[in-house]
Amino acid sequence: DTEVTQTPKHLVMGMTNKKSLKCEQHMGHRAMYWYKQKAKKPPELMFVYSYEKLSINESVPSRFSPECPNSSLLNLHLHALQPEDSALYLCASSQDGRGPATNEKLFFGSGTQLSVL
Amino acid sequence: AQKITQTQPGMFVQEKEAVTLDCTYDTSDQSYGLFWYKQPSSGEMIFLIYQGSYDEQNATEGRYSLNFQKARKSANLVISASQLGDSAMYFCAMREPAGGTSYGKLTFGQGTILTVHP
Numbered sequence: 001d002t003e004v005t006q007t008p009k010h011l012v013m014g015m016t017n018k019k020s021l022k023c024e025q026h027m028g029h030r031a032m033y034w035y036k037q038k039a040k041k042p043p044e045l046m047f048v049y050s051y052e053k054l055s056i057n058e059s060v061p062s063r064f065s066p067e068c069p070n071s072s073l074l075n076l077h078l079h080a081l082q083p084e085d086s087a088l089y090l091c092a093s094s095q096d097g098r099g100p101a102t103n104e105k106l107f108f109g110s111g112t113q114l115s116v117l
Numbered sequence: 118a119q120k121i122t123q124t125q126p127g128m129f130v131q132e133k134e135a136v137t138l139d140c141t142y143d144t145s146d147q148s149y150g151l152f153w154y155k156q157p158s159s160g161e162m163i164f165l166i167y168q169g170s171y172d173e174q175n176a177t178e179g180r181y182s183l184n185f186q187k188a189r190k191s192a193n194l195v196i197s198a199s200q201l202g203d204s205a206m207y208f209c210a211m212r213e214p215a216g217g218t219s220y221g222k223l224t225f226g227q228g229t230i231l232t233v234h235p
Contacts, residue, residue: 042208042225043162056222088160102150102212103169106223108162 006091006109014117015081021112023074023091031055032074033106034066035090043090049074050096081116088113120144121211121226129232130199137184138194138229140209146170150212151192152223153183157205165207168192199233206230 004025013019023032031050035043048056049068057066063085065077074091092106120143130136142151153165168176168183176183184193196203209226 040206040228040230042228045222045224048222090160090162092162102148102214103167104150104212105152105164105167106162107164108154111160113160 004091004093004107004109006089006112008112009110010113010115012115012117013078013081015083017081018077018079020078021076021089021091021114023076023109024072025093025107026072027093027095027107028071029093029095029107030071031094031096031104032068033092033094034074034076035092037088037090037111039088047076078114081114083116086114086116121209121224123209123226123229125229126227127230127232129234130196132201132233132235133198135195135197136199136231138196138207138209138231140192140194140226142190142192142209142211144190144211144213146213148214151183151185152210152212153181153192153194154208154210154225155203155205156208156228162208166194196231201233201235204231204233 007022033048034046036046037043045058046060047066052068063080067075088111090111092108094104094106122141149170151168155163166176166178166181166183168185175185180197182195206228208228210223212223
């Protein structure tokens with residue numbers, strides 16, 4: 001099973017709403033990532049979790065709150081978002097994420113298309 | 118800081134022909150990894166091929182090959198015998214080794230939209 005599953009596929013929310021994006025993998029990977037992608041642009045890294053600990057926060061606004069309940073699950077809690085936060089949110093996982101290895105490939109999910117009204 | 122450059126916003130190719138997508142990079146690290154990903158309109162990023170900085174041979178995966186020229190810092194993707202299903206956005210990416218604040222980070226180029234004509 002080499003899948004990263006993201007739910008929901010589409011989400012429309014108002015600026016006062018609270019919602020969560022979910023990501024799950026069962027490949028035994030210990031590193032998980034959130035990326036944000038605007039249309040026709042490259043993905044931009046938001047957060048990296050390694051062994052359930054937050055390793056990288058790319059200066060993301062606090063209205064985005066990541067959570068890694070266990071090694072298979074990654075959530076992104078959303079609160080008081082702005083219209084400019086509308087984007088495709090991609091989750092990814094890799095085997096380890098640590099150490100000098102530069103050959104770790106990331107496995108991506110299909111993303112959640114978020115629209116903030 | 119590393120940088121990935123894809124200079125072709127869009128490319129067109131006839132079905133069954135070969136196409137080369139360009140990628141250049143800049144890094145001060147001796148050890149790094151280069152990746153190509155395909156993103157169809159469905160949104161999923163699909164891994165295609167990997168080349169390590171110390172690999173002496175060019176990587177190949179089926180119809181995909183990577184033309185790695187280390188001295189020129191280029192890592193072009195070659196797709197042979199293009200198929201209609203190859204129409205997608207293609208991203209070149211580089212992974213730097215862990216250390217300092219660059220832990221586990223994969224950085225993407227701007228991408229190239231490939232359109233395969235029948």
